[in-house]
Amino acid sequence: MFENLTEKLEGIFKKLKGRGRLDEENIQNALREIRMALLEADVNFRVVKDFVEEIRVRAVGQEVMDSLTPGQQVVKIVHDRLVELMGGESAQLRFGSRIPAPIMLVGLQGCGKTTTAVKLARFLIRQGKRVSLVSADVYRPAAMEQLEVLGSGIGAGVIKAAPGTDPVTICLQAVEEARSRGYEVLIMDTAGRLHIDEAMMEELRRIKEKVRPAEILFVADAMTGQEAVNVAVRFNEVLGIDGVIMTKMDGDARGGAALSLKAVMGKPIKFVGVGEKVDALEVFHPERMASRILGMGDILSLVEKAQAAVDEKAARDLERKIRKNEFTLEDFRDQLMQIRKMGSLQDILSMIPGLGKMRGLKDMMPDEGELIKVKAIIDSMTKQERRDYLIIDGERRKRIARGSGTTVQDVNRLLKSYGEMRKLMKKMTTKEGIKALKRGHIRF
Amino acid sequence: MIGLGKTGFFDRLKKGLEKTRKVLFTDIDDLILGEKKIDQALFDELEEALIRADVGPVFTMELMDRIRDQVKRKELDRADLLRKVLKDTMTAILKGCEAPLVIPPAGTFTIMVVGVNGTGKTTTIGKLAHQFRNEGLTVLVAAADTFRAAAIEQLEVWARRAAVPVIRQKINADPAAVVFDALQSAKAGATRVVLVDTAGRLHTKVNLMEELKKMRRVMAREIEGAPHEVLLVMDATTGQNGIAQAKMFKEEAGVTGICLTKLDGTAKGGVILRIAGELRIPIRYIGVGESLEDLRPFRAEEFVEALFARDGE
Numbered sequence: 092m093f094e095n096l097t098e099k100l101e102g103i104f105k106k107l108k109g110r111g112r113l114d115e116e117n118i119q120n121a122l123r124e125i126r127m128a129l130l131e132a133d134v135n136f137r138v139v140k141d142f143v144e145e146i147r148v149r150a151v152g153q154e155v156m157d158s159l160t161p162g163q164q165v166v167k168i169v170h171d172r173l174v175e176l177m178g179g180e181s182a183q184l185r186f187g188s189r190i191p192a193p194i195m196l197v198g199l200q201g202c203g204k205t206t207t208a209v210k211l212a213r214f215l216i217r218q219g220k221r222v223s224l225v226s227a228d229v230y231r232p233a234a235m236e237q238l239e240v241l242g243s244g245i246g247a248g249v250i251k252a253a254p255g256t257d258p259v260t261i262c263l264q265a266v267e268e269a270r271s272r273g274y275e276v277l278i279m280d281t282a283g284r285l286h287i288d289e290a291m292m293e294e295l296r297r298i299k300e301k302v303r304p305a306e307i308l309f310v311a312d313a314m315t316g317q318e319a320v321n322v323a324v325r326f327n328e329v330l331g332i333d334g335v336i337m338t339k340m341d342g343d344a345r346g347g348a349a350l351s352l353k354a355v356m357g358k359p360i361k362f363v364g365v366g367e368k369v370d371a372l373e374v375f376h377p378e379r380m381a382s383r384i385l386g387m388g389d390i391l392s393l394v395e396k397a398q399a400a401v402d403e404k405a406a407r408d409l410e411r412k413i414r415k416n417e418f419t420l421e422d423f424r425d426q427l428m429q430i431r432k433m434g435s436l437q438d439i440l441s442m443i444p445g446l447g448k449m450r451g452l453k454d455m456m457p458d459e460g461e462l463i464k465v466k467a468i469i470d471s472m473t474k475q476e477r478r479d480y481l482i483i484d485g486e487r488r489k490r491i492a493r494g495s496g497t498t499v500q501d502v503n504r505l506l507k508s509y510g511e512m513r514k515l516m517k518k519m520t521t522k523e524g525i526k527a528l529k530r531g532h533i534r535f
Numbered sequence: 536m537i538g539l540g541k542t543g544f545f546d547r548l549k550k551g552l553e554k555t556r557k558v559l560f561t562d563i564d565d566l567i568l569g570e571k572k573i574d575q576a577l578f579d580e581l582e583e584a585l586i587r588a589d590v591g592p593v594f595t596m597e598l599m600d601r602i603r604d605q606v607k608r609k610e611l612d613r614a615d616l617l618r619k620v621l622k623d624t625m626t627a628i629l630k631g632c633e634a635p636l637v638i639p640p641a642g643t644f645t646i647m648v649v650g651v652n653g654t655g656k657t658t659t660i661g662k663l664a665h666q667f668r669n670e671g672l673t674v675l676v677a678a679a680d681t682f683r684a685a686a687i688e689q690l691e692v693w694a695r696r697a698a699v700p701v702i703r704q705k706i707n708a709d710p711a712a713v714v715f716d717a718l719q720s721a722k723a724g725a726t727r728v729v730l731v732d733t734a735g736r737l738h739t740k741v742n743l744m745e746e747l748k749k750m751r752r753v754m755a756r757e758i759e760g761a762p763h764e765v766l767l768v769m770d771a772t773t774g775q776n777g778i779a780q781a782k783m784f785k786e787e788a789g790v791t792g793i794c795l796t797k798l799d800g801t802a803k804g805g806v807i808l809r810i811a812g813e814l815r816i817p818i819r820y821i822g823v824g825e826s827l828e829d830l831r832p833f834r835a836e837e838f839v840e841a842l843f844a845r846d847g848e
């Protein structure tokens with residue numbers, strides 16, 4: 092998609108050769124493409140309108156930089172403006188001076204409040220705070236059980252209400268109990284509700300009035316479309332929210348709602364949820380979100396994730412080896428081990444636009460048992476064999492199998508997939524190869 | 536800044552219906568707009584309505600281009616008809632996917648319910664169980680969401696409400712094993728409908744999509760043709776990601792029908808139009824609330840009518 096928008100813009104600016112100036116005329120079609128890209132990313136209609144107008148004003152008259160093509164330059168203007176709009180105010184939570192500091196989560200049904208409450212609790216516990224949780228969701232079946240199971244799993248104090256207690260009283264009593272039990276923070280999970288349900292909105296207003304939370308956070312699903320703004324605006328009208336948490340960001344939704352909410356309400360996006368596990372909560376990064384909205388993929392997260400596991404030098408060495416086709420069995424083994432360190436390969440690849448949907452990825456992901464086997468087999472080879480797999484004949488295969496406690500078939504299979512990986516890597520380093528890969532045409 | 540929709544979509548649906556009944560084939564909009572000229576403003580207005588309903592920019596442009604062509608070719612020269620022609624085009628697209636679920640008169644009919652997290656799968660199962668029971672069918676639900684905390688307990692509450700039995704195992708059990716148990720039990724008791732609740736999963740997670748395939752294989756081994764229906768539950772507030780969801784769940788899990796939930800909110804679920812146009816997946820039901828009765832068959836006309844109804848109408 093990044094290629095898409097940039098490529099489209101390149102096409103539009105083809106006539107503008109070399110150094111030139113962006114003017115009303117040549118920018119017109121580019122703005123149209125930008126508008127389509129933003130709408131496709133679910134940025135709110137009105138927000139897009141204002142945004143495109145701003146870009147026009149900014150772009151017209153700009154000289155194209157030496158280092159960039161006009162298309163790239165426009166994308167840069169758009170990207171920078173997105174970052175500016177979504178960034179700014181810090182994402183810090185405010186706890187106030189009361190103990191416990193009540194934090195209240197609100198939002199539509201199914202947006203991920205309960206999971207987020209637990210993730211947030213874990214996040215704060217890791218910062219050394221004593222955190223408790225309470226569910227004021229008396230409506231959804233087993234909502235309280237869900238919070239209890241997850242909450243006790245992370246070592247948070249889960250405060251339980253007597254059956255039949257109303258949500259306002261539940262929260263009030265929880266504050267008392269959290270205080271007497273010495274918790275510094277109380278996270279209140281509320282039932283999902285529609286913003287047009289007056290009675291249910293009134294319930295939230297009363298909780299706010301009685302408990303006076305230090306923070307009220309609106310939880311929004313990253314997949315939400317055009318209505319995101321209307322919903323959030325209503326919650327904000329009734330409650331005065333302090334910030335937003337975007338959930339389900341581990342999917343492939345472009346998440347334009349993030350921009351819309353920030354643009355319309357001016358409230359910061361504080362965290363993003365990136366998975367179902369309790370540790371899958373990250374601080375919000377405006378640059379990443381901007382790239383994502385433009386369909387550039389979450390390249391930065393990817394790089395960071397990879398960097399955490401592989402040191403840069405090793406990565407560069409590997410790249411050189413791949414290019415020179417010197418990728419040995421030793422490298423293959425190290426690669427597999429590193430993949431394991433990085434977490435699921437699939438998670439990583441799904442962050443690259445176009446790659447996420449690629450077929451056959453699962454076949455490339457060896458499971459734990461296989462990894463151990465692979466390691467044993469390669470460890471049983473001589474140095475020479477590892478450098479030059481072509482010398483491994485039938486006799487050598489038998490020996491390796493014996494030495495590693497595996498079978499000749501296992502050795503054959505390994506050598507075959509290594510051979511395929513070499514081929515693939517060679518392909519990957521050519522321009523066509525990368526294109527095909529992105530289109531999902533290469534099968535492993 | 537942004538017009539706030541105070542009326543839920545379902546209210547609009549109902550009103551839309553009344554309206555069609557009242558004025559028969561004349562459209563109130565058309566009467567009001569009768570005086571209007573065909574001009575850029577009118578196109579803009581319609582385009583905005585589509586975009587705001589989550590129909591998506593590409594599909595919206597396609598629809599608008601068709602209308603523009605007709606105007607250019609002078610086949611369409613009355614502003615009052617413009618809206619109607621657009622609605623008719625949309626209705627025709629959706630009509631092709633208006634296909635209520637029909638349970639055959641004999642045998643065990645198995646329905647696997649899938650979708651991303653939090654769309655309303657478990658709730659929809661409760662509603663479906665209730666509906667089939669009311670039709671006099673025997674129903675059994677399988678708690679194959681063994682992943683999410685308290686998911687089994689949640690389903691049990693719904694099953695109790697609908698007065699149907701649940702087949703369950705412990706949390707973290709193999710969902711395929713739960714499904715196996717459920718189908719065994721259904722065969723033994725000649726149960727007519729089996730509803731399988733699955734854990735919410737993002738369509739981008741390859742291993743979780745594999746899990747669905749495994750469940751399918753187990754079902755197919757136990758009962759000829761099972762699963763007979765793979766129902767994708769989609770939240771109407773979903774934007775353009777809905778297309779990716781539908782595409783992947785169709786390819787990977789063999790989705791055969793869609794239930795669009797939360798239409799009692801203000802979101803209009805317009806992405807379903809693109810799904811109908813591009814993927815042609817039958818749309819079975821709409822969800823319009825949180826209680827047992829809040830399930831309706833999908834109706835193309837009603838849906839399009841409600842999509843264009845303006846706030847407060």
Ligand SMILES: Nc1nc2c(ncn2[C@@H]2O[C@H](COP(=O)(O)OP(=O)(O)OP(=O)(O)O)[C@@H](O)[C@H]2O)c(=O)[nH]1
Binds near residue numbers: 799
């Ligand atoms: N307003 C409204 N809420 C709904 C509708 N359907 C489901 N919900 C609510 O949406 C929330 C999530 O519903 P669930 O049935 O738990 O969704 P699920 O898809 O099973 O969720 P997971 O199993 O966690 O992926 C609950 O609060 C439901 O009450 C609907 O049609 N309208």
Ligand SMILES: [Mg+2]
Binds near residue numbers: 656657680686733735
């Ligand atoms: Mg569920």
